[in-house]
Structures are given as C-alpha cells and as structure tokens.
Amino acid sequence: MQAVHFGAGNIGRGFIGAVLSDAGYRVTFVDVNHEVISALKERGSYTVRIASAVDQSFDVQGVTAERDEQEQVIEAIANAQIITTAVGPTVLPHIAPLIAKGLGQRDGHTPVNIIACENAIRATSTLKGHVVEHLSEGERRTLAGTVGFLDAAVDRIVPNVQQKDALAVTVEPFFEWVVEDRALVGDDVELGEALLVPDLDSYIDRKLFTVNTGHAVAAYAGFHAGKERILDALQVEAIESHVRAALHETAQVLVEDYGFEKEAHMQYVERIIERFKNPFLEDTVARVGRGPIRKLGSNDRLVKPARFLAEKGEVPHRLIASICQALFFRAEGDAESEELEQLVQQYGAYETFLHVSGLDGEHPLAALVKKRLEQEK
Numbered sequence: 001m002q003a004v005h006f007g008a009g010n011i012g013r014g015f016i017g018a019v020l021s022d023a024g025y026r027v028t029f030v031d032v033n034h035e036v037i038s039a040l041k042e043r044g045s046y047t048v049r050i051a052s053a054v055d056q057s058f059d060v061q062g063v064t065a066e067r068d069e070q071e072q073v074i075e076a077i078a079n080a081q082i083i084t085t086a087v088g089p090t091v092l093p094h095i096a097p098l099i100a101k102g103l104g105q106r107d108g109h110t111p112v113n114i115i116a117c118e119n120a121i122r123a124t125s126t127l128k129g130h131v132v133e134h135l136s137e138g139e140r141r142t143l144a145g146t147v148g149f150l151d152a153a154v155d156r157i158v159p160n161v162q163q164k165d166a167l168a169v170t171v172e173p174f175f176e177w178v179v180e181d182r183a184l185v186g187d188d189v190e191l192g193e194a195l196l197v198p199d200l201d202s203y204i205d206r207k208l209f210t211v212n213t214g215h216a217v218a219a220y221a222g223f224h225a226g227k228e229r230i231l232d233a234l235q236v237e238a239i240e241s242h243v244r245a246a247l248h249e250t251a252q253v254l255v256e257d258y259g260f261e262k263e264a265h266m267q268y269v270e271r272i273i274e275r276f277k278n279p280f281l282e283d284t285v286a287r288v289g290r291g292p293i294r295k296l297g298s299n300d301r302l303v304k305p306a307r308f309l310a311e312k313g314e315v316p317h318r319l320i321a322s323i324c325q326a327l328f329f330r331a332e333g334d335a336e337s338e339e340l341e342q343l344v345q346q347y348g349a350y351e352t353f354l355h356v357s358g359l360d361g362e363h364p365l366a367a368l369v370k371k372r373l374e375q376e377k
Contacts, residue, residue, distance in 0.1 A: 077102020
C-alpha cells in the first residue's frame with residue numbers, strides 16, 4: 001500500500017507518517033526542507049522517541065521523500081491509496097494544485113482517500129475546495145466516486161526537543177486521530193490506529209472542551225501563580241484541582257448535550273490531565289496561554305462551554321474564573337496579550353470581555369463574568 005504525506009515536520013514524521021507506516025503503508029513524504037527530504041531519501045527510515053520515564057523508541061522503516069521534483073510527486077499521488085497533510089492550514093492552498101495534478105493522472109477506478117491532519121476545523125473540506133478548483137470538468141467526472149475527502153481531528157503533543165539526528169523526533173505517548181468516515185471510498189481501507197466515526201463534530205468539541213480548555217485553564221492559573229511551565233502549575237494542588245473541576249464543568253456539556261458516556265469521558269479527562277503533567281513535555285505557560293483574544297472567542301475553549309452552561313441556568317464557576325484570569329494574561333512577544341492589556345486599560349475588563357467574546361450584555365454568561373470581576377476588584 002502506498003501513502004503520500006505532505007509535511008515532513010515533527011507532526012508528519014512523529015505522528016501521521018508513523019501511524020501510516022505501522023498500518024502497512026510505504027510512505028512518501030513531500031516537503032520543501034531540502035535537508036530533511038535528502039536524509040529521508042538516503043536513509044529510508046527515521047527514529048521516533050517516546051517522551052516518558054521509560055526509554056522507548058522505534059524506527060519507521062520503508063519511507064521515501066520528494067521535494068520539488070513535480071513529476072515524481074505526481075506519480076506518487078497517482079498511485080497512492082492514502083494522501084495526508086500536516087503542513088499548516090495556510091499552506092493547503094499552495095499544495096492543492098500539485099494534488100490536483102496527481103489526481104488527474106489516476107485511472108478513475110482505484111479509490112484514494114485524502115485527509116488533512118491540521119490544527120483547524122474541517123481542514124480536509126477546505127483542502128477539497130482548493131483541489132477541485134484545479135480539476136477540469138472531465139477530471140471531476142472521471143474521479144467522481146473514487147476520491148474521498150475525509151475530515152479529521154488530530155491530537156498529539158510533539159515537544160520541540162533538540163536532536164543530534166536531524167530526522168529523529170520526540171512525541172508524547174498519547175495520540176488520537178479521529179477520522180469522519182462518511183466520505184470514505186473503497187473497501188477495507190486501512191488506517192491503523194485511527195478512530196473512524198460517522199460524525200466528527202462531537203469529537204472536535206470533546207477535544208476543544210477537554211484538551212484545549214484544560215490546557216488554557218492550567219496556563220492562566222499558572223500565570224497568575226507565577227509559574228513558568230504547565231508542569232510547575234499542576235504541581236500546585238489547588239491548580240490541579242481547579243483544572244479538574246473546570247473539566248468536570250465541560251464534561252457536563254459533553255455528556256448532556258453531545259451524548260458521551262459519562263464514565264468513559266471522565267476516564268478521558270484523567271488521561272488528559274496526566275498528559276499535562278508529563279515531565280518530559282516542556283510546555284510553558286506563556287506558549288499555552290498566548291493568543292488570549294482568540295481563546296476568549298464565543299466559540300472557543302472557555303466561553304463556548306461556559307455559555308452553554310449559563311444558558312441552562314448553571315454557574316460554571318471554574319470556567320468563569322479562567323475567563324477572568326485570561327483577561328489579565330500577559331506574555332512577552334505575544335501581540336494578542338499586548339492588545340488585550342491595552343483594551344482592558346482603555347475600556348475595563350468587563351467591556352473588553354464583551355468585545356472579544358462577541359457576547360451581548362444580556363447573555364446570562366455576561367452577567368456572571370461581570371459579577372466575578374466586581375468581586376475580584
């Protein structure tokens with residue numbers, strides 16, 4: 001089986017490429033990094049190290065790579081069963097023409113599934129729009145029913161660890177690759193340890209309300225406690241309890257509104273907290289907390305679950321506390337936290353919250369946040 005993966009960075013090698021190789025694919029990496037591509041072509045393998053107390057590593061074998069040799073990339077796409085990406089959402093429009101050229105060389109009978117593994121919601125649908133623009137009407141008819149564009153959600157922390165070996169990559173033990181299978185084409189498609197689900201939306205919010213919410217809550221509490229790393233913050237019992245309580249609040253939304261089974265979800269919550277406490281992941285409070293304006297958006301990790309609960313008449317105390325802490329988060333070099341500071345100084349914390357969250361002052365969450373801010377004066 002053949003797979004083409006765009007993006008030979010840490011996520012590409014340490015996560016997607018490794019999972020595909022383990023599932024039995026010969027993976028061709030495509031990237032613009034000449035050093036990495038040359039090394040992959042020459043060696044045909046690389047090492048993945050697991051960030052844990054136990055010294056673990058494994059080699060990913062049987063890989064190759066291409067850089068800017070268009071004909072070779074087009075040929076690889078024409079013969080692949082799986083095409084994946086991990087290049088960053090903004091790069092998808094730039095690789096779409098090459099993917100379209102490769103698809104145009106296919107026979108129209110052999111199925112291929114395309115999955116964009118990006119930190120963006122429904123990135124594959126975005127990629128599909130760009131690819132289709134570069135296909136002729138004849139190519140679209142020929143490929144109809146044999147090309148599947150599968151949306152996915154990916155979750156694995158890949159710390160920035162300096163390696164002597166340019167190809168070696170360190171990853172956390174935990175990973176989750178959730179793939180929506182509604183558009184899947186072909187029989188017995190092998191995706192290894194990926195989880196195939198009929199509807200991705202609930203899993204997108206499960207990650208948002210657990211991984212992203214938990215990380216943000218830890219970061220903003222850690223900042224106000226003067227901690228440098230997420231690990232340092234969670235070593236404070238009160239902060240760990242605060243994070244867990246916030247995730248119990250989001251769990252209520254996920255169980256009641258999304259239908260997740262309570263016991264299984266609470267086990268997931270505990271796994272996520274243990275991930276954050278991994279001493280081998282050097283995640284800083286500044287990195288996790290940066291971009292507070294975006295993270296205070298109405299559909300993001302803090303406000304979205306909090307407003308769902310407020311609309312039910314609930315008071316999500318921990319989420320509200322984190323929202324208030326986020327309003328006063330500062331990180332050197334982070335443009336959003338600098339802008340947020342200026343907004344708070346000019347308009348006050350409450351008006352700034354309404355502005356960045358987009359909530360109306362009549363929303364029940366707005367009143368709860370206002371009350372909390374007044375109590376903290």
